[in-house]
Amino acid sequence: xxxxxxxxxxxxxxxFRIGVSRQVRRVDECACCGAEGPIHARGLISRCYHRHSLAxxxxxxxxxxxxxxxxxxxxxxxxxxxxxxEDYAEMRSWGETREQAAARLGVTEQTAQQYERMxxxxxxx
Numbered sequence: 800x801x802x803x804x805x806x807x808x809x810x811x812x813x814x815f816r817i818g819v820s821r822q823v824r825r826v827d828e829c830a831c832c833g834a835e836g837p838i839h840a841r842g843l844i845s846r847c848y849h850r851h852s853l854a855x856x857x858x859x860x861x862x863x864x865x866x867x868x869x870x871x872x873x874x875x876x877x878x879x880x881x882x883x884x885e886d887y888a889e890m891r892s893w894g895e896t897r898e899q900a901a902a903r904l905g906v907t908e909q910t911a912q913q914y915e916r917m918x919x920x921x922x923x924x
Contacts, residue, residue: 825871830860887914 828835830842831851839845841860851857863871883904890900901911 884914884917887911888918891918 824837824839826836827838827842829838829844829847831847832844834844836844839848841848841857841862843851843860848857851860883906887900887904890903891897895903897911897915898908901908904911906914
């Protein structure tokens with residue numbers, strides 16, 4: 800919350816890798832206390848989730864539907880794809896070949912061809 804108040808929130812990714820499993824957690828404002836942090840479940844950070852679980856008050860925070868979960872995952876995937884596409888376009892503007900840019904991004908040449916097609920469509924639109 801302090802970063803939102805200070806206008807410095809943009810420096811952080813909206814996803815956060817946490818724990819040994821490196822599970823991706825969305826970083827957002829807790830539905831209970833308003834603190835910024837990795838969301839555990841039901842819009843709650845871990846501390847609040849466990850407190851409400853012990854108190855038996857989790858029903859005050861509805862679970863996210865499967866459709867909302869799929870939409871959030873799709874948005875995250877699209878953001879990552881858009882970031883890679885932007886990186887690819889920048890590398891190509893430096894004069895790197897398609898193969899070099901693909902290797903640096905860790906994608907296949909077929910994916911690089913798709914990026915080329917997407918960039919052409921953006922220019923023509």
